[in-house]
Amino acid sequence: MAQRGNLLQFEAEMRTAADLPLTSLEQSANQILMQLKDAELAKYRHADFPPSLHFFSGKHLISDSPVMNFLQALPKGGALHLHSVSMVRIDWIIETATYDPTLYSCFNTTSGAQSFRFSAATKLPSTCNWVNVVAWRQASGNATAFDAQLFQNMTVLVDDPVQAYPTQDIVWQKFQSALSLVDGMVAYIPYFIAYTTRAMQELVDDNVQYAEFRTTLTPLYDINGNVYSSAYQMELLQQIIANFTAAHPTTFFGGKAIICGIRSFEPPVIGELLNETLVLRQQFPDLVAGFDLVSQEDPGYPLIEFLDQFLTSQQSQQAAGVTIPYFFHAGETNWIDQDVDDNLFDAVLLNTTRIGHGFAVAKHPIVSSLVTSRQIAIEVCPISNQVLKLVDDLRNHPGALYLEQNIPIVISSDDPSVWDISGLSYDFYEAFMGWGGDVLDIKTIKQLIINSIQFSAMSDAEKQAAFDLWNPLWVSALQQLVAAANKEL
């Protein structure tokens, strides 16, 4: 059966990173990692394999996993697909924002939707019946229950997600409600600073060195209700990132922002935002990486509805001598051959730099071929796709195919706070365990990390600096993992 070995080998050699050379240190680390992986595959061979479970059910198994420990220890490069209102653990938000005596909450009398706002008592908008959150908690008589309710409101966690969220629309409704609560807090300038700093700290804690996050530019406000421009927001953001990076010179190399429109907005609104993005990109070329459209893709307008706006912006970009790179969310859908998955074709035709999610790319051979030949990386967010009901068993996630076909991907976590995690390690675990057996080893992990720098919006010089910073972290992490394993023997 030499032929059998040849076939398996042949297929293995087509995979992502199949020919990536490993140093002796990397080989030693790989042996340790693959022993852990094999033991874990054997342990879960007949039941409870975490990638086959809903994340809410499998999370505690992953948290206890030696493979997870290993992956957490690795410097994972950049998180290229994050959203600015879902980057920080909800527990921290409850501890900080909701114990601040200047935070108020109200319920919209029509929609019933809750919102939060920091304010001086005398400056609250009169449109809503605001209550002070600290006072409200006290009046409730049960701070623990009160905070637990806040936590429920700001996450999508439930005991039985299958029961609670029978359809994509229903889970998306809860998801967007959770995000909107944080949005109101984070727009308050002092909290914007604290929150954004904390977001980078959580990444560093998970050994992530860089971040690109999508922002919808919710206007910042101060304690008196004054509202600030998006240019001010970008300037402040640039400063927060610079401060944090300066304070973590060996473990963090920066961050960028991607300006996002909401895909259910009317085309002229998106046209305006493209104009604004052009100005911001001229003004903050190192910070503003480009443009995207966000929110649930199925009910939103397809990309082609904004074609006029993109063509107009194209002319403005040429006139200004500035390009706006695109980082389109596209193919975050189970539909085939409908308007919504045609977004993939339009994203490629609009020369997108990366594709957010690209779950449906697997169903389109031409798109698969184009993203490979043009090296358009797909930002794959496995846990998000499962929680938002694109796929249940993550072994069936198309990320497995992308790795097998050597389609360029990066791993990211999308909205980790909404499912009460931070960083990238849980998503790396799902990919590493769920998308291949022995042929998926540290080579793939290393390639995914390299991809997260290579396919980032950093300049070539920034990428070089990033690799120079990442490499000693990688070597040191592997040395420690190997030493610890040897000690145990």
Add this chain to the structure above:
Amino acid sequence: MAQRGNLLQFEAEMRTAADLPLTSLEQSANQILMQLKDAELAKYRHADFPPSLHFFSGKHLISDSPVMNFLQALPKGGALHLHSVSMVRIDWIIETATYDPTLYSCFNTTSGAQSFRFSAATKLPSTCNWVNVVAWRQASGNATAFDAQLFQNMTVLVDDPVQAYPTQDIVWQKFQSALSLVDGMVAYIPYFIAYTTRAMQELVDDNVQYAEFRTTLTPLYDINGNVYSSAYQMELLQQIIANFTAAHPTTFFGGKAIICGIRSFEPPVIGELLNETLVLRQQFPDLVAGFDLVSQEDPGYPLIEFLDQFLTSQQSQQAAGVTIPYFFHAGETNWIDQDVDDNLFDAVLLNTTRIGHGFAVAKHPIVSSLVTSRQIAIEVCPISNQVLKLVDDLRNHPGALYLEQNIPIVISSDDPSVWDISGLSYDFYEAFMGWGGDVLDIKTIKQLIINSIQFSAMSDAEKQAAFDLWNPLWVSALQQLVAAANKEL
């Protein structure tokens, strides 16, 4: 945006059947079909799209669908993936077998498993405490409740399948228990004749003209408990099929059997069965199409464990001048790069004629390439894969990819009686609606039907006769559909 049209067109042209020419009649019928499809896609655009629902929840929507009506009316060729104990509606079994005064039932004292057996009262095996089913029903005082319980026992239907079957193992346990009940009845010679005839009648009622079914050769018995040889069983089967075919000369063209081992059995047992299959194939070359291994693939032995037996059989086959074609179930799993999905490689290396399910083929580019170049058709059974928990949303079923990559497939129904349907139309509906929009039209349907003859185990002469019989049925069905549609206008 000519480029956009080109890209979409280019991808459309890679699909299965993209260049299949259509007659004017087929074009007219296609217009009608695609109007129905578009209306149905629009209707379900925002909720309750049947392929996205569990079949138990979506079935009534499909039953009421005009697209389903259209598909039912079409002559669908052959059902190439069926099992001999799950081919007949359970209602009919309850009405016939369980009202026969010679049917007895008992519960195994150790396992609690129920079995059925036809017998003379004095000839019941003493190993179990048999009760007469007719008397039992009468004693129960509620025939309706009694029969409803029988129906529950012989199907996997439940109100809430997600709740009832949290894992693949659990649904497989219920599934195999349901099958085993029918197995005991169908082995009784008079009922074997009635059941097998009824199975073909149900296929004809759904406009299916041919069947290949897997049988594990449970020994036939008579009213006195005498047991009959597998050669007798094949002779009887051949006669039943010949009689039915003769009685339906314009609507049915025959059937064949595939002998199946159980993949959890020890290799020597499988070796014995291969020997027996060789003899049966020599004796009944027109009936016995080949060999397969069945039952849940994950916990069973991988194919390679039986390699010695296959190599030995290979020698026997050469010595006898007879080949045993293989029709391996393989890749009916969500695992990647494990023993179980390596079955796909071994099936191809053992020169399999077709692959049963091949759900995991999509995850293996080399296997995808080999089945295409060698024209090894994949027997795709969408509803079975959903009920047995390989995939929840059928839009994500790899059948969509197989059509897009022009991998040869046929559509079949596996064990329709266990989810209370018969024929192929429901599975055709899931594929036709779930796996593509406007680019998946009557061309694909026609190709799938042609495939079911082309990739069958029929001889070339039989295939020619089959096409000659099928073609007028096709033309006549389309004429009637077009006429009916014109009448409505």
